Amino acid sequence: MDHGEWMEAQDMLQEMRKARRRVSRISYDCMKLRVRGDRTYCELGKRLTTAKDGSLALEAAFKGYTPKICFTCPDFDGEEGGEEL
Helix, strand or coil: CCHHHHHHHHHHHHHHHHHHHHHCCCCCCCCCEEEECCEEEECCCCCCCCCCCCCEEHHHHHCCEECHHHHHCCCCCHHHCCEEC
């Protein structure tokens, strides 16, 4: 993925967050989250799930599922709650 594609993916993620917020609050709204295709990854390299690559489905992130590891991260703002994975 080149820089232009990466920027486009980040813009898409931000627009999806805004659209989801109009419907309801989302719990997993971490700015360390990065998207590749239909999967999300932690920029800090934390494994979000037990998937082989540690990624979380983008759909799950927008449904408000929050990986347990996120609660231990100093960058996580968990005041919105959400369903823990």
